[in-house]
Amino acid sequence: MNFDYTPEQEAVKGMMEEFVEKEVIPFAAQWDKEEKFPWDTVKKMGELGIFGTALPEKYGGSGLDAICHAIVAEQLGRGCSSLRGVYSVAVSLVAKTILAFGTEEQKNKYLPGMAAGKLFGCFGLTEPNSGSDAASMTTTAVEDGDYYVLNGSKMWITNAGIADVALIFAKTDKNAGAKGITAFLVDRDTPGFSTKDIHDKMGLKASNTAEIILDNVRVPKTSMLGGIGKGFGIAMATLDNGRYTVAAGCVGSAQAALDYAKQYAKERIQFGKPIAAHQLVQQLIADMAVDIECGRLLVYKAGHVKNKGQRSTKEVCFAKYYCSEMVNRVAYKAVQVFGGYGFSAEYPVERIYRDARINTLYEGTSQIQQLIIGNFELGVSAFV
Numbered sequence: 001m002n003f004d005y006t007p008e009q010e011a012v013k014g015m016m017e018e019f020v021e022k023e024v025i026p027f028a029a030q031w032d033k034e035e036k037f038p039w040d041t042v043k044k045m046g047e048l049g050i051f052g053t054a055l056p057e058k059y060g061g062s063g064l065d066a067i068c069h070a071i072v073a074e075q076l077g078r079g080c081s082s083l084r085g086v087y088s089v090a091v092s093l094v095a096k097t098i099l100a101f102g103t104e105e106q107k108n109k110y111l112p113g114m115a116a117g118k119l120f121g122c123f124g125l126t127e128p129n130s131g132s133d134a135a136s137m138t139t140t141a142v143e144d145g146d147y148y149v150l151n152g153s154k155m156w157i158t159n160a161g162i163a164d165v166a167l168i169f170a171k172t173d174k175n176a177g178a179k180g181i182t183a184f185l186v187d188r189d190t191p192g193f194s195t196k197d198i199h200d201k202m203g204l205k206a207s208n209t210a211e212i213i214l215d216n217v218r219v220p221k222t223s224m225l226g227g228i229g230k231g232f233g234i235a236m237a238t239l240d241n242g243r244y245t246v247a248a249g250c251v252g253s254a255q256a257a258l259d260y261a262k263q264y265a266k267e268r269i270q271f272g273k274p275i276a277a278h279q280l281v282q283q284l285i286a287d288m289a290v291d292i293e294c295g296r297l298l299v300y301k302a303g304h305v306k307n308k309g310q311r312s313t314k315e316v317c318f319a320k321y322y323c324s325e326m327v328n329r330v331a332y333k334a335v336q337v338f339g340g341y342g343f344s345a346e347y348p349v350e351r352i353y354r355d356a357r358i359n360t361l362y363e364g365t366s367q368i369q370q371l372i373i374g375n376f377e378l379g380v381s382a383f384v
């Protein structure tokens with residue numbers, strides 16, 4: 001067992017640390033306050049090849065391994081969870097899904113632009129009345145000659161308002177449950193496709209979240225991804241990638257919270273000495289540090305399984321479940337170290353605390369992760 005980064009991973013880490021220090025951390029509070037999608041920074045990420053790190057050279061990426069993919073998400077999470085979400089959805093949920101299930105024509109159409117950060121995707125699974133129970137979706141795709149006609153709506157879709165293409169899951173057979181779901185790549189300019197931004201979120205204010213409305217959207221059969229009735233399996237396989245970068249992002253956000261807390265604890269004087277000298281504050285710091293390290297090891301273990309080319313569902317669920325709960329525990333403790341000042345947007349731990357909350361909810365709630373893990377442990381198959 002080797003816990004060292006390879007020279008390549010070390011280089012990605014160094015490059016991402018520098019990028020996040022210079023281009024993300026100084027601006028994240030302002031993006032949050034103004035609910036501003038950070039286009040300029042996203043463009044810079046594209047120019048630096050960040051969106052292509054996990055995509056093969058053949059399609060314009062740099063073909064780096066799964067640990068590098070986690071390092072990118074971890075560092076983005078350290079600077080701004082909204083930006084990490086933009087990256088996770090664009091790369092893990094859409095580009096890598098086209099790579100795994102797309103035809104050569106689909107790969108050539110979308111992946112070079114996605115690797116360059118010039119073309120963005122969103123992932124449309126959730127509906128107003130279908131969340132954890134994704135198979136209960138009611139969006140339909142009805143065959144019409146060489147086309148399918150899509151009708152329905154998708155809710156809470158990250159990047160939907162800025163995406164060029166939406167990966168939409170729809171029922172091609174209403175009576176077949178999960179086996180009746182098919183995936184389609186729907187270009188934004190297709191007539192009948194529209195989005196409506198969702199505001200007033202608790203956190204992730206710099207990321208775009210929107211509803212997608214599909215009103216008689218006609219897509220050619222060539223836009224189907226992975227074959228008829230294969231959509232549910234594709235969605236679940238995709239989440240193995242998405243949850244992986246969510247978990248890595250949580251590690252980064254938690255690390256930022258700890259770093260801010262340590263710095264503050266050394267500066268803030270109470271009872272005549274820095275609060276860092278009070279042992280109960282040290283206990284908070286120690287608990288945070290250990291919790292983060294456990295999460296990081298779970299992420300890298302999942303990455304190790306991915307690098308071997310093996311199915312990583314179980315390891316990814318361990319990491320997503322643990323890290324999403326962990327970042328909430330750590331952010332809570334960081335605010336505690338800051339005392340009343342932690343309750344103010346003057347310090348970044350306030351934003352980290354709000355942004356942390358989404359992680360136990362999206363890409364499968366903690367309860368759904370527990371069910372999947374329970375199924376693996378017990379050898380039953382309702383969720384695996």
Ligand SMILES: Cc1cc2nc3c(=O)[nH]c(=O)nc-3n(C[C@H](O)[C@H](O)[C@H](O)COP(=O)(O)OP(=O)(O)OC[C@H]3O[C@@H](n4cnc5c(N)ncnc54)[C@H](O)[C@@H]3O)c2cc1C
Nearest residue numbers: 123124125126130131132156157158361362363364365367
């Ligand atoms: C900011 C944001 C961004 C998002 N981005 C996307 C996106 O890009 N694409 C996308 O498709 N979706 C996205 N989502 C949707 C997200 O994935 C869902 O909100 C999530 O899957 C939970 O579904 P729900 O909200 O309908 O909750 P529900 O499924 O209604 O769950 C409500 C509660 O019941 C619990 N519960 C449900 N079923 C069970 C069960 N069987 N056993 C035990 N407990 C259960 C849940 O754990 C939860 O606590 C996003 C959501 C938000 C808020």
